Amino acid sequence: MPEHIHAASKTKWDVVIIGAGSAGLTAAVYTCRKKLSTLILSVDVGGQTILTNHIENYPGFFKETPGYPSGPKLMQIFEEQAKHFGAEIIMGKVTKVEVVNESPTPENPYKFVLELSNGERYEARVVLLAYGKVPRELGIPGEKKFIGRGVSTCATCDAPLFRNKNVAVIGGGNSAVEAAELLTKFASKVYLVHRRDQFRADEITMDKVKASPKVELVLNSMPAEIKGDKFVSGLVVQNVNTQETRELPVHGVFVEIGYIVVTDFVKDYVEVNKANEIVVNENCETRTPGLFSAGDLTNIPFKQTITSAGQGAIAGLSAYNYLMRLQGKAGIKADWA
Numbered sequence: 001m002p003e004h005i006h007a008a009s010k011t012k013w014d015v016v017i018i019g020a021g022s023a024g025l026t027a028a029v030y031t032c033r034k035k036l037s038t039l040i041l042s043v044d045v046g047g048q049t050i051l052t053n054h055i056e057n058y059p060g061f062f063k064e065t066p067g068y069p070s071g072p073k074l075m076q077i078f079e080e081q082a083k084h085f086g087a088e089i090i091m092g093k094v095t096k097v098e099v100v101n102e103s104p105t106p107e108n109p110y111k112f113v114l115e116l117s118n119g120e121r122y123e124a125r126v127v128l129l130a131y132g133k134v135p136r137e138l139g140i141p142g143e144k145k146f147i148g149r150g151v152s153t154c155a156t157c158d159a160p161l162f163r164n165k166n167v168a169v170i171g172g173g174n175s176a177v178e179a180a181e182l183l184t185k186f187a188s189k190v191y192l193v194h195r196r197d198q199f200r201a202d203e204i205t206m207d208k209v210k211a212s213p214k215v216e217l218v219l220n221s222m223p224a225e226i227k228g229d230k231f232v233s234g235l236v237v238q239n240v241n242t243q244e245t246r247e248l249p250v251h252g253v254f255v256e257i258g259y260i261v262v263t264d265f266v267k268d269y270v271e272v273n274k275a276n277e278i279v280v281n282e283n284c285e286t287r288t289p290g291l292f293s294a295g296d297l298t299n300i301p302f303k304q305t306i307t308s309a310g311q312g313a314i315a316g317l318s319a320y321n322y323l324m325r326l327q328g329k330a331g332i333k334a335d336w337a
């Protein structure tokens with residue numbers, strides 16, 4: 001999307017949102033409609049939702065409705081809506097967030113400085129963290145070397161590349177089992193490699209996978225190495241009980257072992273829970289005034305497009321209230337209060 005790649009039109013913003021998934025884009029709709037200048041910095045547009053072909057549980061878009069969307073289509077609508085109300089979106093990876101002004105005043109209102117990996121810097125009165133989670137890595141030899149050359153973390157994106165090939169899917173949760181099911185439509189054989197013999201995935205999906213003659217369950221097994229020359233040619237797995245190793249002859253390895261939150265660049269300003277998720281209160285406030293968070297990276301237990309969007313709306317309104325109160329004005333009252 002070339003229109004996103006340039007630097008923003010200015011360096012000082014009321015609100016800078018990190019992440020352009022459902023939470024970040026929704027927050028932008030709310031802050032822009034409160035006439036707060038809003039910049040979104042993100043490595044992609046659409047977040048996790050664009051990895052889903054069919055959204056069946058986003059109210060307002062159902063199959064009888066014209067425009068019943070795929071994930072990418074739904075996120076395109078979110079993006080258009082945020083831009084329509086004035087948000088700017090810049091593609092870039094934020095590497096630093098710093099509080100440079102502990103006590104903002106009307107004369108000196110910019111509290112935060114953000115830096116991108118290319119050195120660009122932006123100032124903000126409010127920062128909203130909505131950059132979601134990233135796939136957990138296995139940390140085995142070959143994983144990084146073959147990313148994009150046989151190793152994938154996105155079956156929805158890459159499954160069609162493995163038509164009539166052997167593939168392995170690693171993991172025992174819904175992501176892995178859904179990936180395995182999808183891959184049965186393209187690949188000639190699908191090894192589902194799991195470190196235990198019990199799956200976390202929903203029974204209904206598990207049943208479909210077990211019924212497929214293309215699927216071989218490789219249980220109690222840990223991946224040890226991904227082999228190949230230019231492209232993947234095999235996956236070495238080790239049985240955790242017998243320690244025996246075996247090389248699966250595969251051209252594709254789908255790593256579907258859950259997601260983690262990266263918080264190192266904001267760790268001085270937020271509290272995290274055991275899962276390293278950012279702890280927020282019901283107003284999406286973190287422990288640093290002016291720093292808000294919404295979506296999958298927070299400690300809300302549900303990771304859905306609709307819940308992230310709802311939290312984004314709360315965070316946007318809370319950000320507005322915070323800025324009003326800094327100016328000595330009353331914020332918006334709670335709805336219906």
Ligand code: NAP
Nearest residue numbers: 138171172173174175176178195196200256257258259303
């Ligand atoms: P998950 O539920 O956390 O499952 C991760 C799987 O990977 C587990 O089976 C885990 O094994 C395994 N694993 C973790 N670290 C590993 C490692 N280092 N080496 C080998 N295996 C490892 O993650 P997920 O499947 O991505 O799902 C995340 C959340 O999204 C879940 O709440 C899930 O229900 C939800 N989700 C829902 C849907 C849906 O509703 N259609 C679709 C996808 C995801 P153990 O079991 O031994 O811990």
